[in-house]
Amino acid sequence: xxxxxxxxxxxxxxxxxxxxxxxxxxxxxxxxxxxxxxxxxxxxxxxxxxxxxxxxxxxxxxxxxxxxxxxxxxxxxxxxxxxxxxxxxxxxxxxxxxxxxxxxxxxxxxxxxxxxxxxxxxxxxxxxxxxxxxxxxxxxxxxxxxxxxxxxxxxxxxxxxxxxxxxxxxxxxxxxxxxxxxxxxxxxxxxxxxxxxxxxxxxxxxxxxxxxxxxxxxxxxxxxxxxxxxxxxxxxxxxxxxxxxxxxxxxxxxxxxxxxxxxxxxxxxxxxxxxxxxxxxxxxxxxxxxxxxxxxxxxxxxxxxxxxxxxxxxxxxxxxxxxxxxxxxxxxxxxx
Amino acid sequence: xxxxxxxxxxxxxxxxxxxxxxxxxxxxxxxxxxxxxxxxxxxxxxxxxxxxxxxxxxxxxxxxxxxxxxxxxxxxxxxxxxxxxxxxxxxxxxxxxxxxxxxxxxxxxxxxxxxxxxxxxxxxxxxxxxxxxxxxxxxxxxxxxxxxxxxxxxxxxxxxxxxxxxxxxxxxxxxxxxxxxxxxxxxxxxxxxxxxxxxxxxxxxxxxxxxxxxxxxxxxxxxxxxxxxxxxxxxxxxxxxxxxxxxxxxxxxxxxxxxxxxxxxxxxxxxxxxxxxxxxxxxxxxxxxxxxxxxxxxxxxxxxxxxxxxxxxxxxxxxxxxxxxxxxxxxxxxxx
Numbered sequence: 001x002x003x004x005x006x007x008x009x010x011x012x013x014x015x016x017x018x019x020x021x022x023x024x025x026x027x028x029x030x031x032x033x034x035x036x037x038x039x040x041x042x043x044x045x046x047x048x049x050x051x052x053x054x055x056x057x058x059x060x061x062x063x064x065x066x067x068x069x070x071x072x073x074x075x076x077x078x079x080x081x082x083x084x085x086x087x088x089x090x091x092x093x094x095x096x097x098x099x100x101x102x103x104x105x106x107x108x109x110x111x112x113x114x115x116x117x118x119x120x121x122x123x124x125x126x127x128x129x130x131x132x133x134x135x136x137x138x139x140x141x142x143x144x145x146x147x148x149x150x151x152x153x154x155x156x157x158x159x160x161x162x163x164x165x166x167x168x169x170x171x172x173x174x175x176x177x178x179x180x181x182x183x184x185x186x187x188x189x190x191x192x193x194x195x196x197x198x199x200x201x202x203x204x205x206x207x208x209x210x211x212x213x214x215x216x217x218x219x220x221x222x223x224x225x226x227x228x229x230x231x232x233x234x235x236x237x238x239x240x241x242x243x244x245x246x247x248x249x250x251x252x253x254x255x256x257x258x259x260x261x262x263x264x265x266x267x268x269x270x271x272x273x274x275x276x277x278x279x280x281x282x283x284x285x286x287x288x289x290x291x292x293x294x295x296x297x298x299x300x301x302x303x304x305x306x307x308x309x310x311x312x313x314x315x316x317x318x319x320x321x322x323x324x325x326x327x328x329x330x331x332x333x334x335x336x
Numbered sequence: 337x338x339x340x341x342x343x344x345x346x347x348x349x350x351x352x353x354x355x356x357x358x359x360x361x362x363x364x365x366x367x368x369x370x371x372x373x374x375x376x377x378x379x380x381x382x383x384x385x386x387x388x389x390x391x392x393x394x395x396x397x398x399x400x401x402x403x404x405x406x407x408x409x410x411x412x413x414x415x416x417x418x419x420x421x422x423x424x425x426x427x428x429x430x431x432x433x434x435x436x437x438x439x440x441x442x443x444x445x446x447x448x449x450x451x452x453x454x455x456x457x458x459x460x461x462x463x464x465x466x467x468x469x470x471x472x473x474x475x476x477x478x479x480x481x482x483x484x485x486x487x488x489x490x491x492x493x494x495x496x497x498x499x500x501x502x503x504x505x506x507x508x509x510x511x512x513x514x515x516x517x518x519x520x521x522x523x524x525x526x527x528x529x530x531x532x533x534x535x536x537x538x539x540x541x542x543x544x545x546x547x548x549x550x551x552x553x554x555x556x557x558x559x560x561x562x563x564x565x566x567x568x569x570x571x572x573x574x575x576x577x578x579x580x581x582x583x584x585x586x587x588x589x590x591x592x593x594x595x596x597x598x599x600x601x602x603x604x605x606x607x608x609x610x611x612x613x614x615x616x617x618x619x620x621x622x623x624x625x626x627x628x629x630x631x632x633x634x635x636x637x638x639x640x641x642x643x644x645x646x647x648x649x650x651x652x653x654x655x656x657x658x659x660x661x662x663x664x665x666x667x668x669x670x671x672x
Contacts (some may be wrong), residue, residue: 010346066406073471073478082642105441108468108479132444135409141411143444144480306418 004208007128009222011147017208017216021115021154023046028086028113032138034079036072036099037090038063041117044160048090053079061249064094064134066142072102086111086149092165093125093249097143100131104146113150117157119169120250123176123210126151128218128228137243138302146225151211155204164248166193167284171234171250173206174279175257176213180232182320184209185279192283193283230322232305233314234260237336240299241291246321254285263327263335264315272319293336301329340544344465345558347483351551355543357384357490364422364449369408370415372408372435373426374399380496384426389415393431393490396584400430400470402478408438422447422485427456428501429461429585433479436467440482449486453493455505459512459546460499462487464554464564473579474638479636481559487547488596491540500584503620504530507570507586509542510615511593512549514608515569520545520655521615529619566658568641569650570596573672576635577627590621599663599671600651608655637665 001019005012006317016023035052042049055075057068083164087110089099096114116126132143136314158166170193177185196203214231222227238256242249258277264270277287305312310326317323337355339551341348352359360445371388376397391411393404423446425435432450440449452462468479494502506529513521532539550567557564574592578585594613600606613623643646646662653659 068404070402077471077477077638080638082644084643101441105437105468105478105480107477108466108481117493130444132441138413141413141443142441144441145444253437302413302416307420308418 004212006219008147008219008256013147013215015208015211016150017211018151018204019152019154020291021045021152021157023154024088024115024152027150028088029154032081032084033086034076034081035088035104036095037047039189039206041091041095045090045117045157052298057098059094061094061134061243064098066133066135069098069102069133072098073106076102076106077197081106081110083107083110086113088113088115089126090115090117092116092121096126097119097131097140098133100129100146100148101133101143104131108279111148111149113148113152115152115154115157118161118165119158119180119207120165120172121169122153122207123169124172124214127211127214128231129222134243139239139243147222153204153207153211155200155207159202163193163284164294166197166280168248168250171253171257171280173210173235174252174276174283174285175231176210178257178276178316178319179230179314179322180217180320181209181213182318185319189279189282191277214295226324229305229312229324230314232312233257233316233322234301236260236300236305236311236313237296239303240296240328241289244295244299245289245291247286247289251289254280255287255289258287259317259336260313263313264317266335267325267327268315268317268323270316272316275319276316293333297333297336300332338451340420340548342555344483344555347485349483349487349551351494351544352488353547354484354540355488355490357381357488357493357586359490360424360451360488363463363486363488364424368417368420368429369422369424370412370417371426371432372438374428376429377427377431381426381453381493388550389575395430395436397430397470397579400434402471402613403468405434405438405469408434409442412442417442417446419443419446422449424449424451425449425462426453428452428457432457433476436465436482437479437490440480445482446621447485449488451483451488451490451493454497454501455494455543456501456508457505458489458543459505460508460550463547463550464567465558470579473635475575475579483558489540489542489543489547491536499529502533504584504586506617506619507589507593507621509546510612510619510621511567511569511589512546514593514612514652514655515566515650515658516553516656517545517549518654520549521611521655525615525618526609550581553594561659565641565648565660566650568648569593569652569658572596572636572639572641572647572649573632575639576632577625580631580635581625581627583622583625587622587625591623591625592617594623596649596651599649600653602649603661603663604653604659606652606654608652611655612652629669632672633669634669 129147234257238252242252465483570593574588578588
């Protein structure tokens with residue numbers, strides 16, 4: 001285990017890389033902590049939860065809603081959890097999003113940390129302090145930006161992860177490479193999911209590299225006024241198709257990246273579209289899906305990134321370099 | 337109208353004293369703002385809402401719950417309110433608490449301001465950034481600490497306020513005097529509610545004095561690690577009796593102050609108990625109520641101010657000077 005501490009504007013987050021779940025006991029007191037997880041993670045890693053106060057949520061994005069939080073709060077009250085307690089989200093992005101949000105508003109805020117159990121959560125979802133829940137078709141409409149005290153990385157938790165979840169996480173790794181790390185893009189081109197599944201050291205290096213890439217962007221612009229928006233590459237159209245067609249997050253981001261690459265080609269003469277599309281395919285992710293143009297557009301209009309009649313879209317100038325452009329809604333409608 | 341700007345740790349709040357409701361147009365753009373109010377306030381001041389996007393909530397503390405927020409969020413989504421919008425809470429403490437909380441989490445945070453319409457909101461509830469909702473019998477269990485952009489004070493809004501609401505607000509004025517302003521305590525002793533109802537200048541001075549007293553404490557200790565806790569004088573037992581016996585907030589705080597004064601007499605030889613009890617009575621507020629000791633104690637144990645087997649209680653050394661003492665739960669049980 002080795003620690004990297006990142007100082008954000010209001011809090012510091014310590015990343016414990018190459019760690020083991022059992023290290024958690026050294027980080028938080030068992031008596032005044034609660035592990036928050038979901039049914040799948042609990043079933044797959046039951047032994048890790050022994051001796052800990054535990055709250056088990058229903059699994060899946062469809063439960064990332066207020067009703068689940070209501071039940072979480074009731075259980076915290078029943079445990080008589082007070083302001084000295086710490087919540088620890090153990091799971092994928094849905095669990096860490098909900099735990100971070102719950103901790104940010106329970107008793108007007110208690111301490112929290114994460115043990116991410118998926119590639120997606122380790123490289124992206126659990127990092128950066130964004131948390132929240134969905135409302136109807138709209139993703140993450142309610143939430144806060146609030147940094148965890150710590151993240152603990154135990155790569156052995158990934159052993160039980162199905163292949164589809166590995167692919168899901170690599171969509172965000174490809175995103176990081178496309179927008180800000182051309183050397184990593186090259187590395188990814190020369191490898192595939194199977195390689196990282198078999199090479200623990202290469203995997204751990206990749207996880208850490210991505211966690212630090214994202215943290216650096218967040219540190220520079222925690223409240224997403226500017227540079228942090230680059231991380232939304234592939235997410236604008238992605239979010240709009242994700243909920244409607246019950247795609248995995250990574251799948252919809254992959255489709256969104258392919259769309260944004262096309263937009264980049266048209267508007268900025270971006271030349272890397274073939275390399276990006278090939279890489280997405282190489283990691284088992286989709287490039288496109290049949291979707292209802294009008295439906296997708298209606299959801300786009302409700303996106304948090306819309307500002308009046310324009311929408312901020314993230315485009316690529318080249319592999320490893322993204323830029324933000326305001327695009328009129330009409331233009332987007334034409335290109336969908 | 338004159339402005340006082342207070343810089344809190346993360347945001348600045350501008351107080352517009354001696355203002356008129358119509359000044360609001362100068363502070364926020366009508367097209368991208370929503371006034372959030374309740375049925376009573378809307379009915380009493382309908383003309384002020386003309387030309388504004390408005391969301392009207394059900395009135396009363398029993399609606400300070402998640403279900404009301406859910407409906408508020410749905411209406412904001414239906415209005416296509418994006419991150420550039422401002423929410424303006426127009427009403428008493430319930431409205432400003434819910435509006436502040438809604439704005440803090442909608443799209444992970446939008447701008448907000450308040451037009452308080454009650455004495456209680458003007459001197460206390462709308463100031464300091466605490467917001468939130470109740471869960472079951474527990475008050476303000478879910479919320480954040482987040483400062484509004486502005487507060488607009490229009491004393492003419494108080495004309496429609498019933499006498500019980502004036503008394504309700506003066507409980508917090510008496511609290512401020514008791515814990516940190518002996519000269520104001522003396523002023524209050526020489527006057528009564530009727531005097532302030534008839535003397536607009538004296539009332540406006542009192543409102544501003546209390547708003548600045550509270551802001552000063554909050555500025556020194558926004559996240560309630562230390563000095564801000566003094567403002568909880570009368571609120572610990574107060575909260576525990578309030579929800580169970582459907583008392584007004586001011587009534588329960590008055591009862592809580594009388595209890596805390598007794599505790600102060602026993603533990604710190606506080607000598608001002610007679611003056612305080614007389615003043616509470618002079619402003620038409622209760623000193624005691626028949627309540628179920630065990631029930632009240634059970635709710636006390638769930639208070640946010642509990643820390644393990646002890647509870648922070650605010651006591652008086654003398655009129656105008658409060659202190660914080662950790663008191664074992666057992667001791668409190670004996671004295672209730």
